[in-house]
Amino acid sequence: MKKSSFCKPRLMLLVVxxxxxxxxxxxxxxxxxxxxxxxxxxxxxxxxxxxxxDISVWEADFKxxxxxxxxxxxxxxxxxxxxxxxxxCLKLSDSLGVIDGNLYVYAYLxxxxxxxxSEYQELGGRISALDARFEEAxxxxxxxxxxxxxGKIESFMKEKPELEVYRFYFENMxxxxxxxxxxxxxxxxxxxxxxxQTPLKxxxxxxxxxxxxxxxxxxxxxxxELTYGRYLRILKGTDREMRRxxxxxxxxxxxxxxxxxxxxxxxxxxxxLFLTKVREYNSTxxxxxxxxxxxxxxxxxxxxxxxxxxxxxxxxxxxRKKVLGYDTLFTYDLSVSLVPEFEKxxxxxxxxxxxxxxxxxxxxxxxxxxEMGLNSGWVDVFENEGKGSGAYQxxxxxxxxxxxMNFDSTLSSLFTLAHEMGHALNSYxxxxxxPYLYHNHSTFTAEVASTCNEAILxxxxxxxxxxxxxxxxxxxxxxxxxxxxxxxxxxxxxxxQAVHEHLQNGGATSVDYFRKTYRDIFQKYHGPDLTxxxxxxxxxxxxxxxxxTFYVYQYATSYAAAQMxxxxxxxxxxxxxxAYMTFLATGSSKYPVDILKDAGVDVTGPEPxxxxxxxxxxxxDEMERFLEAK
Ligand SMILES: [Zn+2]
Numbered sequence: 001m002k003k004s005s006f007c008k009p010r011l012m013l014l015v016v017x018x019x020x021x022x023x024x025x026x027x028x029x030x031x032x033x034x035x036x037x038x039x040x041x042x043x044x045x046x047x048x049x050x051x052x053x054d055i056s057v058w059e060a061d062f063k064x065x066x067x068x069x070x071x072x073x074x075x076x077x078x079x080x081x082x083x084x085x086x087x088x089c090l091k092l093s094d095s096l097g098v099i100d101g102n103l104y105v106y107a108y109l110x111x112x113x114x115x116x117x118s119e120y121q122e123l124g125g126r127i128s129a130l131d132a133r134f135e136e137a138x139x140x141x142x143x144x145x146x147x148x149x150x151g152k153i154e155s156f157m158k159e160k161p162e163l164e165v166y167r168f169y170f171e172n173m174x175x176x177x178x179x180x181x182x183x184x185x186x187x188x189x190x191x192x193x194x195x196x197q198t199p200l201k202x203x204x205x206x207x208x209x210x211x212x213x214x215x216x217x218x219x220x221x222x223x224x225e226l227t228y229g230r231y232l233r234i235l236k237g238t239d240r241e242m243r244r245x246x247x248x249x250x251x252x253x254x255x256x257x258x259x260x261x262x263x264x265x266x267x268x269x270x271x272x273l274f275l276t277k278v279r280e281y282n283s284t285x286x287x288x289x290x291x292x293x294x295x296x297x298x299x300x301x302x303x304x305x306x307x308x309x310x311x312x313x314x315x316x317x318x319x320r321k322k323v324l325g326y327d328t329l330f331t332y333d334l335s336v337s338l339v340p341e342f343e344k345x346x347x348x349x350x351x352x353x354x355x356x357x358x359x360x361x362x363x364x365x366x367x368x369x370x371e372m373g374l375n376s377g378w379v380d381v382f383e384n385e386g387k388g389s390g391a392y393q394x395x396x397x398x399x400x401x402x403x404x405m406n407f408d409s410t411l412s413s414l415f416t417l418a419h420e421m422g423h424a425l426n427s428y429x430x431x432x433x434x435p436y437l438y439h440n441h442s443t444f445t446a447e448v449a450s451t452c453n454e455a456i457l458x459x460x461x462x463x464x465x466x467x468x469x470x471x472x473x474x475x476x477x478x479x480x481x482x483x484x485x486x487x488x489x490x491x492x493x494x495x496x497q498a499v500h501e502h503l504q505n506g507g508a509t510s511v512d513y514f515r516k517t518y519r520d521i522f523q524k525y526h527g528p529d530l531t532x533x534x535x536x537x538x539x540x541x542x543x544x545x546x547x548x549t550f551y552v553y554q555y556a557t558s559y560a561a562a563q564m565x566x567x568x569x570x571x572x573x574x575x576x577x578x579a580y581m582t583f584l585a586t587g588s589s590k591y592p593v594d595i596l597k598d599a600g601v602d603v604t605g606p607e608p609x610x611x612x613x614x615x616x617x618x619x620x621d622e623m624e625r626f627l628e629a630k
Contacts, residue, residue, distance in 0.1 A: 047377030
């Protein structure tokens with residue numbers, strides 16, 4: 001059955017050039033002033049107790065799952081015996097999946113309230129082990145189903161109409177059947193699994209254990225050991241000399257690993273080519289997209305359309321150069337803000353009000369449910385000692401959604417609430433409408449509900465900005481978001497495609513090859529006004545997501561889809577809103593491209609991408625006008 005019965009915490013928007021959010025954010029220098037959890041009022045905490053009143057109820061479910069696993073024994077080897085056997089096995093898998101999800105999510109939500117609490121560390125450890133046993137116990141189902149032909153399954157569904165709900169599941173599985181090998185061959189591939197993981201493991205060791213970013217000395221003479229968080233703060237800071245030094249230091253630190261990085265990334269590409277060949281696909285891109293049945297034209301169209309429309313991005317870079325007043329704009333000048341210090345603080349109360357006002361175009365029902373969620377223990381608002389960092393939305397099929405925040409009264413927190421609650425309502429609606437096996441969302445569609453909220457809220461904030469400075473801050477926030485979540489991800493996708501194709505066509509990989517390929521594409525996207533520093537071309541070899549093979553393009557496609565949907569909704573198109581609400585209530589009962597098509601977005605064509613680029617261009621123009629008028 002499906003791999004997991006619940007969705008994993010989602011990283012917030014992937015921010016980009018320095019893949020920072022994939023790394024632990026080490027922004028807070030100390031823990032001074034952070035309250036203990038018990039000092040925070042209950043109304044600002046999520047209610048995990050809605051899942052299990054107390055540990056004894058959790059323990060009872062734990063026992064139930066544990067004893068339920070033996071139930072699989074009678075089905076193994078007999079799924080093709082009769083429709084009843086098949087149906088009962090799938091139903092067992094679903095019901096155990098629901099319990100497994102609840103046990104797991106409860107333990108880790110409780111742990112994230114305060115990661116120092118050993119009783120929840122223990123619960124987490126126990127359910128992780130049982131979850132692995134659950135996966136293992138049901139691991140026979142898919143391989144066994146694949147030995148049956150669709151005709152037989154079809155006749156089972158006729159005999160037993162209750163099996164009909166599994167139709168899409170069966171069809172989706174059978175679709176890839178021609179790429180499944182004989183059981184002996186599959187056995188050999190399964191044995192190679194640890195080897196297939198090696199490139200990523202080595203990269204993680206370099207990135208998280210051995211590699212150190214280096215130290216710099218700040219203007220007061222204090223030595224600072226760089227972390228990703230501190231590096232980012234320096235790059236965002238106005239001290240240009242400090243930015244230059246920090247950038248040099250970090251690039252030098254990577255140079256010491258450069259040959260290892262090239263070999264590791266090269267091995268990752270070779271691993272992919274091996275799997276592509278043994279599974280008889282024409283390319284690694286084709287194999288990867290086939291998992292979600294995404295047509296290749298989605299990928300090609302994304303890259304072609306962006307390549308034909310790079311002018312607005314070049315203009316943004318030129319504007320930066322002009323406003324900053326530099327003769328030469330370097331890579332380390334890309335993160336500093338163009339807007340003078342302007343900081344508006346929003347209390348949580350104000351934030352809720354503004355988000356609700358901003359999201360009005362989504363209609364009464366959506367707002368009602370949104371507000372109900374805010375007032376019903378969905379959100380854990382404030383930071384406390386030991387609490388999980390960042391923000392995410394999580395939950396199970398039978399629970400309400402849970403949103404973790406570390407609210408800090410900034411504009412960023414305002415958008416985070418809209419974003420994560422977008423995920424929350426998406427889960428809330430699809431849990432109501434979909435059967436268990438389709439309640440999750442694919443990566444391809446998951447970010448649409450969250451990003452659409454941000455776009456609609458942004459429109460409201462831009463319209464209601466109270467000063468020129470506020471408007472500029474918002475415009476820059478928006479431009480950077482599109483740059484980071486859309487353009488940069490397309491650039492990454494183009495690089496990925498180039499290096500995979502190069503290897504497929506018999507090309508050799510090397511440090512020089514990776515650096516030159518990355519430099520050329522980076523320069524092409526950013527245009528003639530950016531000078532790429534001598535060592536600022538190594539990113540292609542050190543981005544975690546590239547080890548997940550053709551993953552990042554989905555950030556760009558879902559961003560473009562969300563933009564298009566938000567525009568239609570903002571235009572007051574009633575049908576568009578209706579289709580969007582249906583989209584929100586859909587999990588994975590259809591292929592992602594079809595789900596989006598039903599919502600009114602054809603991601604196989606250029607329109608969503610073109611609309612996003614047009615919006616970007618308009619925002620840059622508006623920013624230019626405002627800056628000139630200052
Ligand atoms: Zn998200």
